[in-house]
Amino acid sequence: MILIWGFKARAKTVSTGEFFCSRCGADRSYVLQQIRRWFTLFFIPLFPAGKALGEQVKCSTCGARFQSEVLNTPTSASFSESLRGAMRVASMSMLEAGDETNDAARLAAVDAARTTGDENYDETWLFNDLAAVDASQLGEYLTPLAQGLNPQGKETFIEQVARVGLADGPLSSSEMHVLETLSAALGISAAHLRGIVVSTPTGPRSPSTGDGPPDEYRRN
Numbered sequence: 001m002i003l004i005w006g007f008k009a010r011a012k013t014v015s016t017g018e019f020f021c022s023r024c025g026a027d028r029s030y031v032l033q034q035i036r037r038w039f040t041l042f043f044i045p046l047f048p049a050g051k052a053l054g055e056q057v058k059c060s061t062c063g064a065r066f067q068s069e070v071l072n073t074p075t076s077a078s079f080s081e082s083l084r085g086a087m088r089v090a091s092m093s094m095l096e097a098g099d100e101t102n103d104a105a106r107l108a109a110v111d112a113a114r115t116t117g118d119e120n121y122d123e124t125w126l127f128n129d130l131a132a133v134d135a136s137q138l139g140e141y142l143t144p145l146a147q148g149l150n151p152q153g154k155e156t157f158i159e160q161v162a163r164v165g166l167a168d169g170p171l172s173s174s175e176m177h178v179l180e181t182l183s184a185a186l187g188i189s190a191a192h193l194r195g196i197v198v199s200t201p202t203g204p205r206s207p208s209t210g211d212g213p214p215d216e217y218r219r220n
């Protein structure tokens with residue numbers, strides 16, 4: 001009799017979870033699969049041959065397959081959360097670096113928080129944030145933004161924080177220092193930062209409406 005044997009790649013589910021599928025453009029559930037070669041006899045897989053060939057992430061909705069690194073990208077939900085957190089911590093740092101009792105500066109900080117989707121943010125929240133926010137947490141919030149925000153989104157972010165600093169007059173050196181720290185974390189050069197500061201309007205802006213971060217913060 002003729003033996004028909006060969007090898008076949010098979011995927012085994014290792015874990016499941018939620019990720020940001022770039023094909024769907026939304027948060028989806030995924031299965032993380034391990035790919036192995038199996039020895040087959042008469043087309044029936046008998047046993048795994050050799051080490052695993054690698055892993056792949058499969059979107060449960062559209063079926064697209066990605067390398068497992070895709071799981072390092074934050075989901076939309078956690079990205080929005082990071083954006084809101086980062087804006088609050090950044091504008092508190094800016095207020096503390098300048099005159100935190102200045103009404104125009106406080107108004108600009110409330111406005112900055114609202115642009116990232118915290119629609120109910122008001123003076124009371126601001127008061128609590130000023131007492132509670134730890135500026136040393138800023139880096140933690142900015143890391144996902146550095147990956148997820150597109151260049152326009154990064155500029156908008158810096159511009160919002162610059163407005164808070166500019167509301168009580170020209171930027172002091174400690175206010176400038178806050179912007180430099182933000183820019184460095186987001187990969188914006190010193191020259192680019194100067195350009196953003198020069199073009200930042202100082203008047204009040206129209207409040208944003210709608211759920212979640214507005215389009216000006218479009219992610220990559």
Ligand SMILES: [Zn+2]
Nearest residue numbers: 021024059062
């Ligand atoms: Zn998908």
